[in-house]
Amino acid sequence: MIEAADALFTKIHAYDPSVDGDKLKRAFIFGMEAHDGQTRASGEPYYIHPIAVANMLADMRLDLDTVITALLHDTVEDCDVTLDALDAAFGSGIAQLVDGVTKLSRIGLQAGQNSLQAENFRKLLLAMSEDVRVLLVKLADRTHNMNTIDHIPKPEKRTRIARETLEIYAPLAERIGVTNLQHALENAAFGVLQDEMAQTITARLDYMVNESEIIIPMISVELQDVVERGGVECSVSGRLKSSYSIWRKMQRKKVTMDQLSDIMAFRILVPSTADCYQALGSLHAAYPNVMGRFKDYISTPKRNGYQSLHTGVIGPENHKIEIQVRTPEMHTIAEYGVAAHWNYKDPSSDKKLRKFKWIQELVGILDEEAGAEEFLEHTKMDLYHDQVFCFTPRGDLIALPKGATAVDFAYAVHSKIGQKCCGVRINGKNRQLATELENGDQIDIITKATARPLAEWENFVKTGRAKSGIRRAVRAERAVEFSRVGKSILQKAFLEVNKPLKKRAMEKIPQIFGVLKPEDLFALVGEGRMQPELVIEKMFPDLAKSKKRVRPTGETDRDRSKSRKPLLKIQGVNPGVAITMARCCHPLPGEEIVGIFTTGKGVTVHRAECATLVDFNDMPELWMDVGWEHEGPKRVMGRLNTVLSNEPGALAAVATIIGQQGGNISNIHLTDRNADFFSFQLDLEVKDVEHMRTVIAVLQANNFVERVERTSNI
Structure with a gap:
């Protein structure tokens, strides 16, 4: 060898x-x-x-x-x-x-x-x-x-x-x-x-080759004579088209091979771009051109850099032929594409490369100091770098935007998969749902009938389909919660007028209020969009007219209002209105707070410094002046971002400290883990902001704790 x-x-x-x-x-x-x-x-x-x-x-x-x-x-x-x-x-x-x-x-x-x-x-x-x-x-x-x-x-x-x-x-x-x-x-x-079909076309082409042994050279000589008489030096070569290109044209035009008349193609090479157009003029002057067959790929190159003039004419001996006119440089690019640029070693190479705008899409920018001979060595593909392509277990390929996660993949496969996903195996290994995917990954989504999307998923997903699915699921879950709260509020209100909320009363709700089911009305009450008094008036109009209600001696409307304890004791909010602590800043008693009213959600309470409030600067009508009551709630939720050493006993030590300080862990969410550290979000029930500060101070003094701070959008 x-x-x-x-x-x-x-x-x-x-x-x-x-x-x-x-x-x-x-x-x-x-x-x-x-x-x-x-x-x-x-x-x-x-x-x-x-x-x-x-x-x-x-x-x-x-x-x-x-x-x-x-x-x-x-x-x-x-x-x-x-x-x-x-x-x-x-x-x-x-x-x-x-x-x-x-x-x-x-x-x-x-x-x-x-x-x-x-x-x-x-x-x-x-x-x-x-x-x-x-x-x-x-x-x-x-x-x-x-x-x-x-x-x-x-x-x-x-x-x-x-x-x-x-x-x-x-x-x-x-x-x-x-x-x-x-x-x-x-x-x-x-x-x-x-x-x-390939054999049929090949046999027909072989027959035509024998016939065209004289025809193609004769036409080539005549075309060269026409162009050179027009003042342009050239070389002409002719060929029969390939079997596949002929078959594709037969399919496109829905004709037989015998009905195709332009299966001979001729290539004319001329010295310069200007000569291309001059040669074309000579050809069109000498032969009738076929309408609709002229294409100028010189002034408008194809995306892959191809340049040439194409035309069809009724040529010598009345043969219908296709002609391509180009320069030798264009021909090299037509044959070898991006590979052709490796040959450009002259000082003007950078200028030549800039002519081909498609290279900017196909490859990275050539180092200005590098010679053109290094072109291929330094080129990097740019196409589709804004996408990743991953496989399902059965081999289907899913295209996603760069940075997409396993949750995006789950929703891309099917919305039901996204709604029920609870874990993922990537290339056979268990990974977090927030893991960013890479090209060629095989993704196996783990689902569970009881699983549900979490609101925090929206913080890391990239696709609109995933975001929409998560929001829809969270809204549905909130509707269930509002319905539960609203039903509880109505039950108490009905008992006050000695009208227990029983099945017969609930069956009347859809007809009276124009809702599909009683739960829809409960949700409206829970959100604060329907007052319980109005529900009673509509369901018991006679009771509303007589305004009969047995009050304990000395009870006032204010006392009656007090008897319905709000979900949280916050000033400035009417009883029965749904109140939500903002997840972006997790306000605690003792901190300055602001209320934002949102239709369908009730009042969301933020810390006064929360950066999210900027989004409502142009909507002053939504702002509510709220504040903590002197007798604050027994427990409220706060969230900590915590980083611990990846050592045995670290998490147990944190849990012990929190318990010793009177806090209660309600949820732990792991966000990252490596050989040295692991990070997680810790949801704690505490009395107020001072209580939270005490817990943080004691945690910071522990040797296992690398960093601990409140989750805050401030």
Whole structure:
């Protein structure tokens, strides 16, 4: 195989005289030894494959590291070779490229997936190919595998690989402009998936080749004569279109092959952009053009950087032909796409690169100090870096925004999964629901019938679907709570007028108040949107007219109001109105507070310094002047953010301290954990703010406690 190594070196040396021949030879030998004893389905030694891939990339004039990556691209996946070994032998750059190709090789389209899934797979491949050379090696690898696919014995495996090629890899090659690989992939896959049709078209093309042995050269000579008589030097080449492109046109136009008249295509290369338009003018002056076939991809390039003028004419001997007019530079880009830019070594290379605006979308900005020969070495894929692509256990692919969590994934699969999720396994390991997902993660959502979304999930989810689902669930839960509170308020009010709230009375509620069920009315009372006195008046109009009520001697309306104890003793709020302590700042007795009235929620009490109050600056009508009563509530909820050393007994010590100080832990929520520390939110029942300060002071003195502070939006 020394001859093959020498031939590869000669090929690279022709476009890069500075090539390190020793490094190339070492990689050649390393790959052969790693694959020693392995064979392909054809029976050939396995190392024939990486050598063929390396030659494809050398034909595209790629840098040495890319060619070496091709020689070694299967060593980690198929041999007992580690990335550390590659790093030691050839450097971290090549090791990273091989690692990237290995990761892409593990991704495949599942059987039965639809076109949307195929598009997601293409995006995933782009997102995981941080260095564009990884994708180029993978495309060349797939091209050679497709060229030898007939040696795979199982028809179903050939079909799966061909469909994956046609739906994922060929469009990727088109996307980055490598049309030579695109066409090779399309035709090979077409031959597997549409065998009879491919053979029919190929046989017809073979017949036409024999007929066109004279026609194509004759037309080429005449086209060249027309253009050069117009004052532009050119070269002309002609060909019959590929079997796949012909089939696709037959499908699009719904015609037979015999009805297609423009299956001959001619390419005219001219020195400059201005010459392209001058040559086009000469052609249109000499031949009738086919209406609707002219396309100017020079002034408006395709997204992958492709530039050319396309036209259709009734050419020599009345043959309907397609013509492409472009410069040699445009032709190189048309064939090799992003790979073509590695050749631009002249001082004006930066200016040339800026011409191709699509590169700004495809790759990172080229270092201004770097030469153009380093272009591919420093390019980083930017496409779809704002997205992550993750798998369900059965192989479905879900696209999510960057930073999305397991909860976002659960809602993306189905809203019911999101509503009932209680845990997650990521790549087989139990993780927190707030964990940010990465490309290629396999996500297994754990659900439970009794699980429910938590309001704090809204703080870390990214998708609108998840946020909406969480809010909907929290609203429903609050409605249940308001209904429970409202029913309790009504029961007490009904007892005061000697009218117990029994089943018969409840059955009248929907008809009297226009609600669907009694619980809806209870919720209105619990929220403070319906006063219990009004409910009694409507349900017992005779009682309301007579205003008969037996009062204990000396009782006043004020005394009666006092008999209905509010949920919390807060001044300025009418009895029966729902009161909620703000979760953003968790106010405690002894602190200055402000009330915000919200329709459907009642009054939310904030600490006076809470930053959330800024949102209500333009709504003074919602502000309520509230304050703590002298006889404050026995217990209120406060929240602490706590960081403890990750040591045995740390949590037990905290619980003991809180108990000794008269506090009561009502909830613990772990937020982060590593080898040294773990963080959590601690909900405590305390008497007032001074009580909370005492608890914090004692906790801060403990050796296990790294940090403790009140949760506050201030």
